[in-house]
Amino acid sequence: MEETGAATVKHPDMNGSAEDIRGQMVQLLPRLRRFAAALTGSVADGDDLVQDTVERALKNLHQWEPGTRLDNWMFRIAKNRFIDTRRSHKRSGVIALEVPVDAPSVTGDGARAADARLMLADTLGALQNLPLEQREALVLVTIEGLSYRDAADFLQIPIGTLTSRIARAREALAPMAPEG
């Protein structure tokens, strides 16, 4: 078949296109999964949150301002969705298990993989014991590597508040710190 009718119709060009944005989102998946696991306390719940986040981002792509950071925008969606879901669980009377840590699927073999799983489970469990506002502040700075300025901007809080939340998170986690 000839390109019937499409002879005068050029295919939409792919510059900065939908394909581009989809590709960027695939690249962002590891970081989104890490952030979501740290928020929810489990890799499986985190992945559900990431899927929801990606779908929402694409369905609402017009709300993203081109030229601004796609990663920040998606992290914000993830955080808001996480808060919304927690609220709706509370409303519907579903009680979240304390520290629902499950085994993530990790690559590698034998003891090393088991160690990695255990370490992640421990870490997720410890983070889950922090109030959300301390957890997200600590995660953005220590895991995502954001500066205090960027993390404060992301959370829309003063930098002093951020500093104090991180310090309090560290106090709370001190018992699990390795012995010097």
Added chain:
Amino acid sequence: METEPTRETLSAFIDGELPPKEMERIAALLAERPDIGAWVRRQEALRADIKGAFSELMAAPQPARLVQAAKRTPISWRWHLGQFTAPRIWVPAGAALALGLVIGIALQPGSDFASRDGRMMAQGMLATALNDKLASDGYAGSGPRIGISFRSHDGRYCRTFDADAQSGLACRGDKGWAIALLVAHPQAESGGAYRMVGSEMPDTIRAAVSANIEGEPFDAGAERAARDRGWK
């Protein structure tokens, strides 16, 4: 007398977030004060452990469902319309943007299209999809996928659709769905396996929607309500 550093200061020191002078002062203090030094070292180790705990997760292959979500979830129509700034196609005197133009098609018996009273109408699976399907159905079941639904300036219900070989716009009249615009997919000749990714709508259709839409496209509720009323 040096002031005793607060936990906040020490915490910011660990993150390298103090002004340079203050960073130096704390670093010097750690040597003199084993108690503070030990706390800082433990917290530094903890910081590394927390980040390290995620390294296997970061290196693991991405779950297919997440990759699919990124590659397949339809992109919002508003974003597509925003992309359409100037026509990148040549349109004779703007006439092609008015409803009623059909870009060439081979009419075959048993196809999704029929000519009735000189008008091209949807039939078969296309007609069924236009009558019954919702955008949220995607490619579920058989037949084309529905994109967006809206009211046109002349008060008719119109819906965009995507099939294997072409995308189009159909508007509802007394005698069924009249095809207002039909665009063949450039790669359609490779066979039925080709699908447009997500809802990447051809520019011509986007343009026709923007030129003819009255108000906003239907949200899921309005779409369902119109469907349940039989598009009348």
